[in-house]
Amino acid sequence: MIGARFLEDLSVGEKNITSSVSVSAADIVEFAKNYDPQPMHVGQGVNAGVDSDSLIASGWHTAALVMRLLVDSQPFGSTQLLGLGIDDLRWPKPVRPGDTIAAETEILSIRRSRSQQGYGIVRMRVTARNQQGEIVYGMTSNLWVPCRNP
């Protein structure tokens, strides 16, 4: 546990690597039953001809798993990761049962908020890869970060 990091403590180009998480077929199906119950994600569908070999994680499951990796890796120390929005989110390859994914982050830009004194916006690129090094997910997150000296 490290302390809070503020806007002034962050640097453009700063990188961070998360731990990894393995995804089981049961995990994929459980998430999908709640949030994305399509045959390719829940592994059933009489007409779709989907079998367990073709089961893939919902893209939103991948996004949620990567968020957990980011929270646990604390790139901003104990400062919360509060996203205003996301740009350029892509899922170039699906996540399949048994895959292990890990993410890396890089700070692209840092600026003070024009509308609210004491805060800034950090643009951070997030890239997640599977155990073969293939990119399964990428996005640019716009994060709201408090300043040490408003």
Next chain:
Amino acid sequence: MIGARFLEDLSVGEKNITSSVSVSAADIVEFAKNYDPQPMHVGQGVNAGVDSDSLIASGWHTAALVMRLLVDSQPFGSTQLLGLGIDDLRWPKPVRPGDTIAAETEILSIRRSRSQQGYGIVRMRVTARNQQGEIVYGMTSNLWVPCRNP
């Protein structure tokens, strides 16, 4: 249940409205414990001073809930909603316990794939509002849709 809709069946400007979903504090905390365990989402944190009044849903929870609304509303009939990526995702207001959210979709553009014959890419704007009509979530989804006539 309606049949599959293909690329040729879709029109730019076409709109669709989903059903709605209510979000409880328990729902918010359960999702966050798994995927985004930060004080503002799990309602605890000795140093953060977060109480139940300030509990807000993880943005990824909102995204997942809206995906469920989209899947259930079947804007493309029984054709699966397979996203290649997302642009311009924003969370302008937080989702709070007791909120009810619903989404509307609008097709922005339709084009044939240059790389894979028989498929096309549909850009669809998704906007979700709470019970007060405030936008809590917006994004543009790039969806992979099969053609009827490859």
